[in-house]
Amino acid sequence: MVYKTRREVLAASAVAALATPALGRTISGEMPWEPNDAHPPAPVVPGPLQFLTPDEAATIDAIVDRLIPSDELGLGGKDAGCTVFIDRQLAGSYGTNETRYTKGPFPEHTLPSQGAQSPLTPREQYRNGLAALATYCKATFDGRAFEALSAAEQDTLLKGLQKGDVKLPGFSAKMLFAAVHTNAMEGYFADPVYGGNHEMAGWKLVGFPGTRYDYRDVIANPNQPYTRPPVSIQGRAEWTKPGK
Amino acid sequence: MDEARQMTTILPRKGVVIVGLGWTGSILALELARQGLDVVAIERGPWRDTATDFNIGTAADELRYSARQETLVKPAQETLTMRNTPAQTALPIRSWGSFLPGSGVGGSGMHWNGQTWRFLPNDFVINSHLTARYGAAALPQGHQIQDWGVTYDELEPHYDAFEYLCGISGVAGNLRGKIQEEGNPFEGARQRGYPTPPLKQGYAQDLFAKAAREHGLHPFPRPSANLSTAYTNTYGCSLAPCTYCGFCERFGCANYAKSSPQTCVLPALMREKTFEARTECEVTKVNLSADGKHATGVTYVDKDGVEFEQPGDLVLLCAYALFNVRLMLLSGIGKPYDRDRNEGVVGRNYAYQSSSGSTAFFESARFNPFAASGSLGVTADDYNGDNFDHGGLGFVGGASITSAHTNGRPISYRPVPPGTPTWGAAWKRATADTYQKVTTVNAAGSVMSYRDCYLDLDPTYKDPLGRPLLRMTFDFQDNERKMARWMAEHCVDIAKTMGAKQTVLNTITEPWSVVPYQTTHNTGGAVMGSDPKTSALNKYLQSWDVSNVFVMGASAFPQNAGYNPTGTVGALTYWALNAIKTTYLKNPGPLVTV
Numbered sequence: 022m023v024y025k026t027r028r029e030v031l032a033a034s035a036v037a038a039l040a041t042p043a044l045g046r047t048i049s050g051e052m053p054w055e056p057n058d059a060h061p062p063a064p065v066v067p068g069p070l071q072f073l074t075p076d077e078a079a080t081i082d083a084i085v086d087r088l089i090p091s092d093e094l095g096l097g098g099k100d101a102g103c104t105v106f107i108d109r110q111l112a113g114s115y116g117t118n119e120t121r122y123t124k125g126p127f128p129e130h131t132l133p134s135q136g137a138q139s140p141l142t143p144r145e146q147y148r149n150g151l152a153a154l155a156t157y158c159k160a161t162f163d164g165r166a167f168e169a170l171s172a173a174e175q176d177t178l179l180k181g182l183q184k185g186d187v188k189l190p191g192f193s194a195k196m197l198f199a200a201v202h203t204n205a206m207e208g209y210f211a212d213p214v215y216g217g218n219h220e221m222a223g224w225k226l227v228g229f230p231g232t233r234y235d236y237r238d239v240i241a242n243p244n245q246p247y248t249r250p251p252v253s254i255q256g257r258a259e260w261t262k263p264g265k
Numbered sequence: 266m267d268e269a270r271q272m273t274t275i276l277p278r279k280g281v282v283i284v285g286l287g288w289t290g291s292i293l294a295l296e297l298a299r300q301g302l303d304v305v306a307i308e309r310g311p312w313r314d315t316a317t318d319f320n321i322g323t324a325a326d327e328l329r330y331s332a333r334q335e336t337l338v339k340p341a342q343e344t345l346t347m348r349n350t351p352a353q354t355a356l357p358i359r360s361w362g363s364f365l366p367g368s369g370v371g372g373s374g375m376h377w378n379g380q381t382w383r384f385l386p387n388d389f390v391i392n393s394h395l396t397a398r399y400g401a402a403a404l405p406q407g408h409q410i411q412d413w414g415v416t417y418d419e420l421e422p423h424y425d426a427f428e429y430l431c432g433i434s435g436v437a438g439n440l441r442g443k444i445q446e447e448g449n450p451f452e453g454a455r456q457r458g459y460p461t462p463p464l465k466q467g468y469a470q471d472l473f474a475k476a477a478r479e480h481g482l483h484p485f486p487r488p489s490a491n492l493s494t495a496y497t498n499t500y501g502c503s504l505a506p507c508t509y510c511g512f513c514e515r516f517g518c519a520n521y522a523k524s525s526p527q528t529c530v531l532p533a534l535m536r537e538k539t540f541e542a543r544t545e546c547e548v549t550k551v552n553l554s555a556d557g558k559h560a561t562g563v564t565y566v567d568k569d570g571v572e573f574e575q576p577g578d579l580v581l582l583c584a585y586a587l588f589n590v591r592l593m594l595l596s597g598i599g600k601p602y603d604r605d606r607n608e609g610v611v612g613r614n615y616a617y618q619s620s621s622g623s624t625a626f627f628e629s630a631r632f633n634p635f636a637a638s639g640s641l642g643v644t645a646d647d648y649n650g651d652n653f654d655h656g657g658l659g660f661v662g663g664a665s666i667t668s669a670h671t672n673g674r675p676i677s678y679r680p681v682p683p684g685t686p687t688w689g690a691a692w693k694r695a696t697a698d699t700y701q702k703v704t705t706v707n708a709a710g711s712v713m714s715y716r717d718c719y720l721d722l723d724p725t726y727k728d729p730l731g732r733p734l735l736r737m738t739f740d741f742q743d744n745e746r747k748m749a750r751w752m753a754e755h756c757v758d759i760a761k762t763m764g765a766k767q768t769v770l771n772t773i774t775e776p777w778s779v780v781p782y783q784t785t786h787n788t789g790g791a792v793m794g795s796d797p798k799t800s801a802l803n804k805y806l807q808s809w810d811v812s813n814v815f816v817m818g819a820s821a822f823p824q825n826a827g828y829n830p831t832g833t834v835g836a837l838t839y840w841a842l843n844a845i846k847t848t849y850l851k852n853p854g855p856l857v858t859v
Contacts, residue, residue: 045545045567048312052535059320062329088688094697115333122340122359124726134349134778135356176689183687202688210675211328226693227700229635229675232325234519235508236636243468244631254323 064255065105065216071112072144076166077151078104083168085205087175096222098205106208106217107147107201116144143200150197153189154182214254224251273564273572279305282563282577284548284592287372288831289817289838290583291530292430295500296842298537300850305575306540306583307565309547310338310369315527319517327674331515336376337361338368338585342547345587346723349740349776351604357726357734363778364785365515366585370544371526373585373785374831378514378639378671379490379523381433382828383424383836385650386417386453391824394651395661404661405744409614409714411823414795414804417453420836423843425456427835428488431524432496432504435459435488449485451646464493464507469632469704469763470643473668476762480755482645487667488832489640490524500533511672513639523639546573549730551580551596551814560598560814566730578853579813579845586820590720590790591735599791599801599810602719604738610801610809612721614714614789615739616825619664621749621772622707623756625765626682631701634673642669648752649827650711660747664710664827666756668763673700683769706760708752709784712745714824720790740777749773786830788822793837796859803857805844806837812855815841 070078085098085107098104110116123140131138141149158167158178167175181187182198189197208217210224212232218224224231231251239247250257280302283290290306298304313319313336329335346355367373387394392410395403404410437458438448463486466474470486477484491507498504507522521528534540545568552561552574562576582589593599593611602613646652649663672678680703681695723736741749753772760768794800797809806821808814817838819830826833844856 045543046312047541047543048535049541050535050538052314052532053312054314054316058317059323060318061320061323062326089693090690092690092693094693118341120334120339120341120360122344122357124357126725128354128356131356132349132353132776134776134780135347135358136362136779137359138356179688206679207328207332207676210679211332212326214326215328223675226697227673227675227679229673229700234321234325234510234512236510236633237508239633239636240465240467240509243471243633245633246631247633247636254326 062214062254064214065109067105070108072116073104073108073111073147076155077147078108079168080151080154080166081107081201083175084179084201085208087172087179088202088205089209095226096219098209100219101209101222102217102219103205103208106211106215107204109216110204111144111147116142118142139196146196146200150189150192150200153192154197157187157189212254221251221253273574275574275576278562278576278578279303280577281305281579281581282307282575283581283583284563285372285582285584286370286526286542287367287583287585288374288526288835290372290581291526291534292835292838293581293583293817293842294540295530295534295537296846298534298540300846302539304540305577306542307546307548307563307575308370308542308544309342310544312542312544313369313371313375313517313527314531315517315519315521319519321519324516324519325510325512327676331674332676334361334365334515336367336369336515336517338366341729343588343728343734345735345737346726347737347739347779349738351717351738355723355736355738358779362780363783364787365782366587366785370531370542371517375517375525375527376515377490377525377831380640380642380829381428381431381488381490381524381832383452383455384417384826384828384833385451385652387651388826389413389415389417389420398651399655399661403655405713405715405742407715407717407742408744409716409799411614411714411794411799413823414793414800415840420840421453421456423839424832424836426499426839427832429460429499430529430835431490432460432492432498433488433490433524434461434463434493436463436486438485447485449644449646450483451649451652459488461492461494461496464489464491464638464641466641466643467632467636467670468630469670470641470668472763473706473759474643476759477643477645479762480759482647482666484643484645487640487642487644487669489638491638491640492522492524498529500530502529502532504528507638509636509638509641511635511637511674514671548592549595549732551582551592551598553597553811557597558811560811579815582814582816583818586787586790586818587720587735589816589818589820591722593791593801593816594722594735595732598808598814601721604716604719607716610792610797610799612719612790613799613801614792614823615718615720615737616712616714616788616822617739617777618784618786618825619710619712619741619745619749619773620707620783621664621710621753621756622705623753623760624680624703624705624769624771625760625763626699626767627702627704627764628766629702632670632704633701634670634678637670637672639671641671642667648755658747658751660744660751662711662713662744662748662827664708664748664752666706666708666752666759668704668706670704682767706756706763708749708756709827709829710745710748710752711827712741712825714789715742718742741773746773786819786825788819788825788830791816791820792823793821794823803855805856806841807849807856809855813853815845817841
């Protein structure tokens, strides 16, 4: 995600105008505040895949729909847009580890308390992990891809990946499962502006009101149901229908 | 390298050079600029203000600020390596988990929850107190517990100054020695009440307060930097009432309702004619005179990697606690701690905070966890510090026991009963059923200091500028594990009295891990004290070795108490400032001689 702001542009030109060398940014004399200068996220818009291949997306669709099944409680992971969310996250700065510390060495033996030590970026985890899963499925299920398996077969396989009982060729099953599980949950419960949580299905599941930002009435009335519908950073669909 | 060094630009001299523009840096900058000094603050992160960076239209974004950690220092820029014991090989923390250091103007004081405590009077003389009451043999094996060199009574006016800077919402428990029914009867005497009344509490806190009283405890609303009412502070900066939005920790406050450098200091500071902030500039070193006894200024690089030297008369290290320690080690200020020889002071006595307690599942309740604030909560201090008899318990230290909801943000907050799968139809059903019906009773506990818990420079891993990362060697020791379990058992009992149908006991069973979030309360490494052999700083937070360097922050704590640290960090800042203003500036040099 790149948040381009007017302020950064102004700051850059101000620095360029200084007679002295660049000093990062020098601020003095007043608050450096510009009206209407906020940093909104770039909304995800529907459209072609940006990182995943169509085959990879079909597998992710199938996985997220088992992780978060469609039922009477609400949309499943696929219809809630988890695959779109994952695709756009991988296409952005998250996919390339822009904030993570990535210098080696990467020793073979690590302590669980030291956290993930893999040199792989999220993009590499998905690309390599899904390729290994495809190879595994083809060999194990008579040529069928993950998405062609029955729901029961998919669940059994996912449990095996999660526990590490299933060995994928050349890739950590646990790492693949953890990546998809973490990102699917993020997609289901993050603000819909990022492409998942369609119809605010995740928020409705638990009763989270989103970005309303003022619950003084709730605190004043303890142990009462909250009845207002959730609101996203982009408002509510009803507020922005064409013609309004 | 030589070529780069030749290109270093030497800038005009300043009276005061501040490293880091968070809580401590901004307070010192404002107060010293008002003394007529030329002050520059050098901050490696960006400028941040409420209207722009925590705009109400975009602030409530869990993915961006919590999961993707937009306002934290990027591990790619600086992280630490970590191991549990001195015999292990440390590896880098590649993504933040257990703790979350901030970056940018406001520092971690921008994204904190706002729980603003005074430590107990005994906390400052803990070694003397425990030894007198229980004997030296009662202190844990391998400990390096020590007195602070400063007393609660000395700090009281400065706690008061920080609370009135922030507008803290709370109710006094001890007014000039007279115990107050509604407040914390265990707190040290305070000269006056809190500037604003306590926050309103939620349903869980009402249940907890009633249950705690049944257990003979003394619950009170915990002191909060999320303000209950509008307030204008000592610098003329105004704050607005909290709306219980549930986006405090990891977020900037769009309501101007959370005390922070942004709301409490910067509007006044930026009007000072002799102050200048340089952002996106990282200090790489404090430069010393040839004899190593005097700081001549600092070297920093801007975001394009261009190097500058900023000469200055007085250098104030105001970075996050861990990064203050690293900068001292990289600059050669003070003797580095050597664990094997048990010598040296910089990096010595690193400590943390212990967390334990109970998760409580109710048959039917609507806790509305999203209606929350970072320091909403009711606490009982009966088991904190040495407020209770430790005889026969096998541990020292204590914890504040609290019922709180700080948020209900669902990427991270989705409690389910034990044994629930982490995905699938059963997970989905349990997630929907449980969200409203869970609360917790938690113990935030002290961590003592030990020979084996320390900070030094890593021999292998480097930052992008080629400088060694800080290495953290830490695990919870037996004393803290026993204490955490004892506290958790009490939390479970209280949760049952509250009416929980099922309770889970949470305590420390594994080696300390960098993965799950615990607390951003890293303390020690440049501790204050009265003996230069066991402290890096004197009682005024002045380096024993380089007298024109003062080091602010929780790095000065000789061990950690059973509270969140920011109130004490603020008090120590005003305490050190007072010494700088009244004594140091008139006659620069060591404020304490031994």
